[in-house]
Amino acid sequence: MAGVFGWTFGEETNTLYGAQFGVGMSDTIQIIGGIERLQDVLTGRFALLLEDIASIPGADVQGKIPATYGGAGLRLACVSTD
DSSP states (O other), X not given: OEEEEEEEOSSSOEEEEEEEEEEESXXXXXXXXXXXXXXXXXXXXXXXXXXXXXXXXXXXXXXXXXXXXXEEEEEEOOOOOO
């Protein structure tokens, strides 16, 4: 089990956190998975629109759309017999 923490950079700086886990089935096969939460997925046209509205005198606009996502898979390792 491992923790995940990071930042994204682009139109907006963002933070994500989560956990990853795995179970070894044999020397070459692992079942892995994880769940993460991104604090704000509001990007692109919507983020730019909010920035434009916020530039209007007297306007106070903030918007965030958090997202929780996960996944699972199978990891195959190549083992050398040399």
